[in-house]
Amino acid sequence: MLEVSGLSLESRVTNVNLRLSAGQMVGVIGANGAGKSTLLKLLAGLLTPSSGGSVWQQLDLHHINPSQRRQQLAYIAQQTLVNEAVTVAYALQVSQVNLAQTKSQLRHYRQQTSAEFGLTELLQRPVTDLSGGELKRVQLACGLIGQQPLILADEPIASLDLRHQLETLMLLKQRADNGALVLVALHDLALAARFCQQLVLLHQGQLLAVGEPAEVLSKSLLQQAYQVEVEWVCHQHGVAMLPRLLTD
Amino acid sequence: MRVKLWLVLCLASLLIGLGYLGSGVDGWRLLPENALESAILFEIRLPRLVLAGLNGMALGMAGAVLQLQLKNPLAEPGITGIAGGAGLATVVALYWGGLTPIAWSLPLVGMLGGALSLILLWLLSRGQMFGLRLILAGVALASLTGALMAVVLNLAPNPFAFQEWALWLMGSVANRGWSHVWLMAPSLVLALLLLLSQRRFLSAQIFDDATIATLGFQLGWNRFLIFAAVTLLVSASVVTAGIIGFVGLLAPHAARLLGQHQPLPMILLSALLGAWLLMLMDWLVRLIPTPVELQLGVVVSLIGAPWLLILLYRQHSAKY
Structure with a gap:
């Protein structure tokens, strides 16, 4: 269970209250500048709230130590930049850093995630040689490789073609079906309605509505x-x- | 291609070593034949070679670490202000001149100058040792220390002191002994240990800072330790050899152009290439017939800059 109470950061996010149970995919929607990314960054610990707080499985997300947060939470930024011409395999391996798992488990996750995101053929390619869509898939795979129970994805399907948009949302949905809570910021309301059990609608930093897609849309x-x-x-x-x- | 390049590098290193260490006073000999030649070999040339190598290692390593940490291919030790801080502290100490009786006092002051720069960087970047704010703080600090060094040189008591300090600042390993090597080596080892302790954090530097922040690191502490290692490397280099620019920029790029992109191997290769480069340049300094021996820092920039341009030109289609 994720409980967000009175979460605020200046005027960017104001007094957001949420109660979201695990095992579902929740779409965070709203116009540009509504506070979607800020909300996800606050939950990911990238920003410090000016007031309020969030509790995930009895852990205070804003005062948890980085190692604990790492085991619980995966954050996928709008755009992850890989700054060196390393191979896809190396980027996947590094993205498992600080995960408290055995080596064989980590290897299994790497193989599984590579297959899920169609990266098996690309493993030995330098990331700088990939197309935009391929790079986005690598980024998603890097974010989801840890199998954490709380997933925060900020516009994960931007710059993906139709097939990969659907595949990505299906993979996120699958994580939710396996027990994770997936919060995903989306602009495509039709896809949000199709894949998410609940939607969180933000407007000018405030929570406008939360509920099933039919109610919110x-x-x-x-x-x-x-x-x-x-x-x-x-x-x-x-x-x-x-x-x-x-x-x- | 890469194997051939390595063979050429190894052969060149061997030749540098032989050419450098030849001990004959009246012609080249590998092994000394009398006490004078022995002194030349073991007390002058060998420490100079080792010091050049260690300095190159330190600068190559520091440059690679900074480029990774700052996510900026133009980063090099000079832009952090650490080299400037160490240089300024040394020049100020020389100006007051009261430190010469104790052999270790001058280098110690230089190291403290570097450490002070690190603390200023930390304060100026508000404890966030990353990103544009840090780069700008470093550039400002480098400019300030450079200007203050110029003031001290301007106030030099006599032309000889001015010339001596100015030449020292240009960077050189001439007229150095084993004491300089013993000063350099522990700093290098300590910095290497610090960097190895941060190997996971260094590997994660392939990602942008926002992503790294979610990977479970104690960011402030990790970044501070990395910069402490860089401070050790750069300050030790400045106090033993003056300010030698360009190696810290060139060596990491050369390592990438040789195909090494993973952070840790890239840092180590950059260190080796830095050592090789500086030993080669210092050999050239000795070979080039000039009325006064050229300063190493000057030759490094004169030869290194066109070399980097040639490498970049030949790699025009490659991305790295």
């Missing part, structure tokens, strides 16, 4: 959060969202 809430008029259209393949600017 209502016309009025989306209009308030995104300043657009949204129409949900049902068709033979499913549901599509048609956004319109309010001035249209």
Whole structure:
């Protein structure tokens, strides 16, 4: 269980309260600048809150020591830069640093994650020779390689093609099905509705709504959060969202 | 290709060693034949060679560590202000001149100057020893110490003192003895041990700082230890050989161009290349016929800069 109470950081995030149980995928949505990344960074310990706190499985996330946090939490940044022309295999190995696991377990995780993200063929390639999409997959694999129970992913499907967007969200969903709590910041509301059990809608740093996608993705809430008029259209393949600017 | 390059490097190293250490007064001989030649070999040339090698190692290692830590391929010991701090403290001590009776006092003051620069860097970067703030603080500190050194030189009591201090600042391993080697070696060993204790943190430097912050390190402490090692390396180099630029920039790039990109092997290869480079340059200093022996730091920059440009030109299509 993740309990966030009164979490604030100046005006970027104000008085956010959440109670999210493990074993589900939760989408964090909102317009640009709504505070999605800031919220995830606060939970990841990258930013220090000005007030409030967060507790995960009875551990205070803001006062936990880095080693404990490492075992509990995986954070995937919007963009991870690899600064040296090391191989994919080496980057994966280094991303397992400080994980309290046996060597054979770590090797197993590496093989499993490489296969999951389709990196087996790329293992010996320098990261500087990869395409944007391949690099993004390496970044995701590096973030998820530790099998931690709390996963915070900040726009993990940005710059991925349609197939890899779906595959990535399916992998995150699979982690949630296996018992992890996955918080994922997303811009694609249709995918958020499809993959997430709950959505957290932020607006100007404040929590506007939290609940099941059908409740949160209502016309009025989306209009308030995104300043657009949204129409949900049902068709033979499913549901599509048609956004319109309010001035249209 | 890489094997051939290594063979060439090894052969060149052997030739440097032989060329450097030849002991004959009236022609080259490997082994000394009398007491004078023995003194030349063991008391002058050998410590000079070893000191050049150790300095190159220290600067090559420090440069590689700084480039990794600051995520900046232009980083080198000079931009941190640590070399400037050690140099300034030494020049100030020379100006007051009251320290010469104790042999270890001058180097000690230089080392303290380097340590003081580290503390200032830590304060100026508000304890965050990474990122642009640290680089800017280092550049400002380097400029300030450089200006203050110029002031001290300007106030030199006589032209001889001015010339002596100015030449010392240009960097050289001439007229050094085993005492300088014994000063350099423990700092190098201690710095190496510090860096080895931080090997995981150094390996993680392939990632950006935000990612590293989530990998379970005690960031402030890890970064401070890394900079303490760099301070030891750079300060020891400055107090034994003056300010030798460029090796710290060139050696890590040469290591990458030789195909080594993993942090720890890259740091070690950079140290070896730094040692090789400085020994080669010092040999050239001795060979180049000039009325006054050129300073090592000057020759390193004169030859190193075009060499780096050639390497970069030949590697135009490679990314590293």
